Amino acid sequence: MQRSHQSTWASIPLLLALSLFASAQEPQTGGFGPVNLGPDDKAAYAVPPEDFLAERDDTPHGKLEMIEYDSQSVGTTRKMLVYTPPGYSTEQQYPVLYLLHGIGGDETEWRRFARPNLLLDNLIAAGKAVPMIVVMPNGRAQKNDRAEGNIFSHAPAFAKFEQDLLSDVIPTIESRYSIATDREQRAIAGLSMGGGQTFNFGLLHLDKFAWVAPFSAAPNTKKPEELIPDVDDAKAKLRLLWISCGNKDGLIRISQNMHQFLKKNDIPHVWHVDGNGHDPQHWSSSLYWFAQEVFQPADAPEGDSKGESAE
Template identity: 70%
Template sequence: MKSFVFFLALAIALPVTAQDDAQPERPQRRRFGVPPKLNEDDNAAFPDPAAGFSAVREDIPHGKLEMIEYESKTVGTTRKMNVYMPPGYSSEKKYPVLYLLHGIGGDETEWQRLAQPGNLLDNLIADGKATPMIIVMPNGRAQKNDRAEGNVFESAPAFAVFERDLLDDVIPAIEARYSVDTNREQRALAGLSMGGGQSLNFGLTHLDTFAWVGGFSSAPNTKQPEELVPDVDAAKRQLKLLWLSCGNKDGLLGVSQNMHAFLKGHEIPHIWHVDGNGHDPTHWQNSLYYFLQKVFM
């Protein structure tokens, strides 16, 4: 198994108080890690979304969110994942799937609590700006006790184990339960912080499985960019989209800058988006909003 180790001093997605309502209070933007040094091309590729972009709209169809269980041979337990099905989901249609990974301090509920991907996609589908898709939000902490408890840094190795859980257990469970298109070009992988690092590590080294890859505020791993993209020609040929984004107040910006420099130097097409946020849900939600408008289009 290809594994990776995140630098524990930097990898944690900053803790946010969990709230059950649809619009959690946003934490203040934070400086995280070391103060970032900006380069000339560290600019926003997109404007901030319009006000109300994530609000529930009563005049449009809504998708369905459900928590399901699956058997993980990798971990040896029954595990949970959160699944969004688009409005009008039908077993007579085949849907693309986005696998969306959380940070080191989160779990299968984090994306829904912090960024409301279902609201985003409901609104974008209604406006004709996104493809109807299934979003799968699994738990990237592949160990028997997968709760974000105690010192979450100690669970970092379990995020490497999740590579096999994702490929061998999560994806087969989703494809057995839902009406999905199993073509690699209909499968995407993205994540925030630790999940962004996982997405780059797993997605770029499994281009036979994922054609769309996104990292938001990606945490570091010990692999250099040339190890993540060992075959430049294959990456150019097989990737439908490679997305890198980070806030210009995020101390982890250097991780994404290094990857961007490698991709730019090797002329590998990708989106490079540096907005004015920190290591926080505002950046993650805004980035997901635009990522959803690019993926499967």
């Protein structure tokens, strides 16, 4: 749910588009609304350095490739973008991050918004991120999965992607790449509609994902009590629940509701509210900080820029 293909979004103001979409039959109804900030709604991290997405000649580069797979759940051949880190070797097993896009995007959106390959190259070279594989699938699980026509009508396909992810995407990746297949080495993150998918698929499949990071979650997000029916189970299985939103984002109440539920139930998590809106600046910044937390051992030192608002 964000800016994407020019043909789709050029004539539709973003706030209006999201309001129209979310006024349908969403788990958390309503589109953009007023931003009401509370005492917990503050930044847990600093603004990233200006060059965090820069391509550096002296930095080893990973590989970014588009692959195809046969989706039995959708009934067609689909595409996803895969990043392998510098020095990738089949003699090593890597953790994997599944990175989901928004309602107006596709498997190329993260590359356009955040250059995740360069972001990871730079962090890995600096010793700030674990070498990992990043998978950017198409979260619109329908035969015509392009972001065209009435994209608001595609909402059911984003829900259906749960089956495609679990039954087709993950098995494909684990059969073609050298992947550590236990849940501790598998993460899911996403922006906007993909943030809602991250909440829904990650928290309802803690047997599959130990690291969950929704950014600017959209109204497709299920209610907190549906996502975490067993508080003790969530506490035991979650390695990290990392939630972010911008303080100018009219959808912030969705993430605020989840933060308050987690706080009330003493479920550890990060709640990061930066100075952005529902925009690529927030999503790239969130990926920058989450990438430094995910797959780290429990006793890893915290970064110097982490603030006081992590729960």
